[in-house]
Amino acid sequence: MIVPKRTPVVRSARTVLRPFRSEDIDGRVRCGKDPEIIRMFGGSPAFSEPVSMPLDDATAWYDEVSTDSNPLHWAVETEGEFIGTARLHGLDETDRRARYAIGLLDRGRLGIGLGTEVTQAVLQYGFGTLGLHRIDLRVLAYNTRAIRCYLRCGFVEEGRERDAAYVQNKWHDDVIMGILEHEVRTP
Template sequence: MIVPERTPRLHSPRAVLRPFRPEDVDGRVRCGKDPEIVRMFGGSPDFREPVPMPLEDATAWYEAVSTDSNPLHWAIEFEGEFIGTARLHGLDATDRRARYAVGLLDSRRLGIGLGTEVTQAVLRYGFGELRLHRIDLRVLAYNTRAIRCYLRCGFVQEGLEREAAYVDARWHDDVIMGVLEHEASTL
């Protein structure tokens, strides 16, 4: 497994996965903070309606993602706008495995199949170029939209980590899912 030194560009039918760039700060401000999205990531928002993302928060976010040494951390661009991130992390060269995470931050872009397209593009790259054997993830059990996406992409539910996340003053389970290289051959 040879990990690239620079973030490679990936393409899905409608989205581009690319390195982060300074104008993504404006994109992150535009996406704002949506309470539904915050919950799906495991946060407990103290607001009920979408709120703007302050420029200073978006700038701090950009500083964190742009200095991330992981070359497999992508900005997701749709119709010329930043809308989220995807990444493979926790790479293990001996076992040829990695963990996957994706987050669409623009609530206007949820439910139109972009998560599936992005996930398929990352899986093609992970199994094709990186020659991984396994890619896995964890997702909150109540995040049914994401679970449906992962199932469409070939992930299999492998287990449940009970009461793994404390969200909105309640304990919630994490679903553990994985896909193997031979299961993803149809991507």
């Protein structure tokens, strides 16, 4: 397995997974902060309606992601606009495994299959190009949209970590899902 030194570009029918660039600051401002999206990531927002993201916050976010040493951390773009991130992390070259995470931040782009498309592209890259044997993830049990996406892509539920996350004054389970190289579905 050869891990790239630089972030590779990975394409699907409607998305491009690419290295972060400074224009993503404007894209992050445009996406704003959506309380439902934040909640799906395990946050407890103090606001109930979407709010704008200050330029300073978006710049700090960009500074963090652009200095991430992980070459498998992508900006997700569709129709020329930044809409989120995806990454393979916790890479274990001996066991040929990694953990997957995706975060689509543009509420207007949810529910139209882009998450599935990005996930399939990352799986194809992980298994096909990197030669991984296993990719796993954790998702909050109430994030049913994400769970449906992962199931469509071939992930299976392997277990639950009970009361693993305290979100909005309530305990929630983490669902542990995984997929093996021979289980990946081609788009």
